[in-house]
Amino acid sequence: MKSLFGSPGKLSGLVLRTSQCLFSAASLAVMATASGFSSATSFSFLIATMGLEVLWSFGLACLDIHALIFKKDLHNHIVLCLVVIGDWVSAILSLSAACSSAGVMIVFIKDTDICRTQPTLACDAFQISIALAFLAWFFLAVSSYVMFWLLANI
Amino acid sequence: MKSLFGSPGKLSGLVLRTSQCLFSAASLAVMATASGFSSATSFSFLIATMGLEVLWSFGLACLDIHALIFKKDLHNHIVLCLVVIGDWVSAILSLSAACSSAGVMIVFIKDTDICRTQPTLACDAFQISIALAFLAWFFLAVSSYVMFWLLANI
Numbered sequence: 127m128k129s130l131f132g133s134p135g136k137l138s139g140l141v142l143r144t145s146q147c148l149f150s151a152a153s154l155a156v157m158a159t160a161s162g163f164s165s166a167t168s169f170s171f172l173i174a175t176m177g178l179e180v181l182w183s184f185g186l187a188c189l190d191i192h193a194l195i196f197k198k199d200l201h202n203h204i205v206l207c208l209v210v211i212g213d214w215v216s217a218i219l220s221l222s223a224a225c226s227s228a229g230v231m232i233v234f235i236k237d238t239d240i241c242r243t244q245p246t247l248a249c250d251a252f253q254i255s256i257a258l259a260f261l262a263w264f265f266l267a268v269s270s271y272v273m274f275w276l277l278a279n280i
Numbered sequence: 281m282k283s284l285f286g287s288p289g290k291l292s293g294l295v296l297r298t299s300q301c302l303f304s305a306a307s308l309a310v311m312a313t314a315s316g317f318s319s320a321t322s323f324s325f326l327i328a329t330m331g332l333e334v335l336w337s338f339g340l341a342c343l344d345i346h347a348l349i350f351k352k353d354l355h356n357h358i359v360l361c362l363v364v365i366g367d368w369v370s371a372i373l374s375l376s377a378a379c380s381s382a383g384v385m386i387v388f389i390k391d392t393d394i395c396r397t398q399p400t401l402a403c404d405a406f407q408i409s410i411a412l413a414f415l416a417w418f419f420l421a422v423s424s425y426v427m428f429w430l431l432a433n434i
Contacts, residue, residue, distance in 0.1 A: 165391065166391050168383040168386060168387070221376065222375065222379040225375070225377075225383070226383025228383075229320075229379070229381060229383035230384065230387050232380070232384075233320055233321075233384050233387055237319065271428075274425075274429075275428075275432050278428070278433055279433070
């Protein structure tokens with residue numbers, strides 16, 4: 127069993143999970159507090175997906191901390207299988223939510239000029255939240271590839 | 281070297297590549313002939329991405345046909361590396377384009393009612409094109425996982 131950067135039960139794995147958790151929590155918080163986020167269904171989907179990612183990454187970060195403290199080995203087939211499936215579902219959902227929100231944002235800013243005509247919409251906050259969601263997805267994608275690689279080599 | 285369903289140079293691989301090529305070409309054709317597609321930037325992005333996927337999948341389908349006719353083995357490290365990188369870039373772009381277009385479509389239908397107030401927009405065609413793009417992405421995702429698994433096991 128190879129031990130790669132970002133493997134479960136390693137410090138690099140914990141750093142990756144913590145980054146995912148922080149960026150998705152920040153994305154969720156910024157979007158949920160932005161005025162007018164309910165104007166687009168995609169923004170609500172982003173909030174739901176980021177909520178799911180916070181829970182998933184927080185759970186795995188706790189598992190990493192437990193493994194680091196008690197020096198447990200998490201490289202077994204069942205744990206890796208579950209983490210790979212969860213990671214990929216979560217990564218695909220995150221990318222979908224971030225991209226659909228980005229598509230809506232382009233309509234609001236470029237295609238229709240709604241952001242200028244309706245100052246009640248917190249367009250800057252929407253954009254920050256979407257950027258944070260892309261960052262959260264990036265770290266989750268790195269974890270997903272590492273887990274899939276480990277599973278293929280087990 | 282394991283030989284999985286959808287491996288390069290196998291009939292199942294050729295079927296997967298042909299499906300990707302056909303669905304992305306159909307998505308591109310439906311979107312490009314729909315009236316008012318230029319109203320949203322995301323739809324133009326979908327056309328560009330589907331065009332890229334048609335070229336990529338067609339190229340790999342030709343490689344599969346060549347390997348099948350001349351009984352060549354495509355399971356070498358350099359070919360697999362190139363195909364994995366191309367597949368993953370193409371899959372992420374396809375999912376991004378399909379999701380951003382779906383986000384825009386939800387704004388047009390559910391959030392703002394533009395589709396009813398502007399009958400010049402071919403909303404049905406947009407939806408068909410987006411559904412075809414998701415199908416093309418699904419087949420590309422299957423290929424990407426198979427290729428990544430093969431690369432990890434080489």
